Amino acid sequence: MDAHTTLRNAVKLGGSLLVTYVIGFGLQMLVPRMLGVESFGKYNWASNTSTAFFILSALGLDVYIRKEVAVRREHASEFFAGTLLLQGVLAVVLLGAMYAVMRLDGQPSEVLSLVLLLGVYQFLFRLNAILAAVLHAHEKVDGLSVAHILMKCIWGFGLALALWLGAPLPWLAAPFILAELFKAGLLFHLTRRHAGLRMNLDVRATGTALLAALPFFINDAVIATNGRVDSMLLGFIGNTTETGYYGAVWGIAGLTMLLSPILSWVLLPMMSRAASSPEESTRILRRGLEGIFSLSVPVTLALALGAETWVHLLIGKDYLPAAPVLRLLAPVFVLTYVATVCASWLMAANRTWTVTRTSIMSAALNLVLNLVLIRAFLAWRGPTGGASATATSLAICETLVTLILVYAIGSRAWDSRSLAVLGKTLGTCAAVTAVHLLLGRFGLDSRDLTRGLARMGVDGIVYLSLILLTGAVRTDEVLGLVRQVRNRRKPQSSSSEPPPSSEARAA
Known part of the structure; x- marks a missing residue:
């Protein structure tokens, strides 16, 4: 293929x-x-x-x-x-x-x-x-x-x-x-x-x-188990109201996982076929990490900065107390994407047990953190305290998993180009966050739906402007990729054979 x-x-x-x-x-x-x-x-x-x-x-x-x-x-x-x-x-x-x-x-x-x-x-x-x-x-x-x-x-x-x-x-x-x-x-x-x-x-x-x-x-x-076993524990240790808050904002945060199934379905077979060529395998890994980071970060940033606005708009005022939980969950999905790409590469390279041991460690730690933190956070924060504890546990575990998998791959995971993209994207995020906080001081309160949406609009314009000015996203490559997908392989005009069927082309 x-x-x-x-x-x-x-x-x-x-x-x-x-x-x-x-x-x-x-x-x-x-x-x-x-x-x-x-x-x-x-x-x-x-x-x-x-x-x-x-x-x-x-x-x-x-x-x-x-x-x-x-x-x-x-x-x-x-x-x-x-x-x-x-x-x-x-x-x-x-x-x-x-x-x-x-x-x-x-x-x-x-x-x-x-x-x-x-x-x-x-x-x-x-x-x-x-x-x-x-x-x-x-x-x-x-x-x-x-x-x-x-x-x-x-x-x-x-x-x-x-x-x-x-x-x-x-x-x-x-x-x-x-x-x-x-x-x-x-x-x-x-x-x-x-x-x-x-x-x-x-x-x-x-x-x-x-x-x-x-x-x-x-x-x-x-x-x-991420988001599942911990939610089950939240119901046993806390109450169903906590699981209601957690589940509702988990649904919003899950927006950032649109590409996750595609990564699983396409990336692993592709990497498995390229495993015999170290250069090709490394290229797919680096460009995959670069692309997924560029795509997932702006969505995650928007969820984190506009947590109150999104909760109010999408699931209603009754769930506004859970906005801080959404803010805690938002960064988890960037980490999950990076970990997914790294895990696919390690599996294709027949280092599956490295991924498995890391996952086991994460699951055990997540269980312990939930058992320790849920009651403590409920006593500390009251309503949504248990949900905040579960989100915090998940964020800690996903951070550790990502760091371990990237370390296991080593320098193959990045080059000067991908490091430059990382630095420019993080710098843009910092600038947008500063603008967002400044807008709050000028009366654009996220708890008011209209003002919150206006605030997010300004954030989006600033992010897009900076990301294009700094070159963190290479528009020529994006347009080239679109053209490649649109212009499928065409039969030579001089050929007398009929064009291949869609099934033949997919084989």
Whole structure:
């Protein structure tokens, strides 16, 4: 696969994700408003609890497939049926475990039912992630992009209808299950058609694949705990109001993670293929880090500086006490992007256990910090204190992970150009922050929605002006990239052969 095909696939996936994010974001802002802090806290806690339990069913197969099936196209058929059977057994065990824990904790029946139904959704969601990984590895993403959009439409319409009808909490899980069932049926068809996926039960091949996927499983499971296990602990140690505040602003902060799935789907297979060429691998790493930093920093800065404005605008005045939590969460996502790129490079270089050990350390530290800080912050800050403690714990852990992974790569992670971009971007951020604080002294208070939006508008103009003046973003390269994606490879005019089909070009 060449760079043109990689870029086209990234654009296709990005386009479908943009559509699904618009739908998802709209509902993510609507749900807190319509449920209120207390009911949304129950909903958010149930969602994160089911996710935390079903992390164990992921098995690391989606990451393993993107790395190995990208270079061994028939490999998925050797283990898929066996792992699917194992995942089904695990789902039954995990549903039973969740039921027992919820009963012992004395959770009300509506929360118990919601957790179990969301557990069913989690099983289907993880199955679809594996099927999608097979298509990513085979570079067949057209149908997958359509599946993303259709699934999100089913989910979005169903959830909006349930909210409008005032349905009980357990009914909010129904749209998720229906959407994933539809997507599973479509992806089974696509993987059989485009990837030749077969249901061959081979116990030995299944065991070999699971063992090889173990470091990916551990790393993926630990990463998936971010915002999930800590939110579950927040509900147990604190209360559902705290999880409501935390979940609502987490939804806003999650805006910055639009590119995260594309990085996982495209970058690891691309780096795996380039692993045999140290120069190419290093080039992809450096330019990837440079690009992701340039894209994520302005969004993160806007969230941090305008926390009160965004909370007021997107989820309402009732959640304004949680604005400081959003400010704490905002920098986490830049760090997550950098860590994702570094982890992909290390995995492609067969240094998966370096990533896995770092993730285990982070998960253990995050658990300890939450257990120590939640009660202390609740006593210190009162309402939203527990949410602030959870956000602080996550920020500390993500900082350490990023530093460790960058250190593990060493000087290959940067060159003079990327260091210059880093310095210019950070200098621009400092200048914009100074302007933002100065505007506050002149009466543009972020707690007033109109003035807050005006303040953010000025911040945006200053950032864009400085970033272009300093050359932190190279407009010639951005325009060149757009032209490359738009002008797909064209057949020679002198050739008598018909132009290749879209499937042939994607191969």
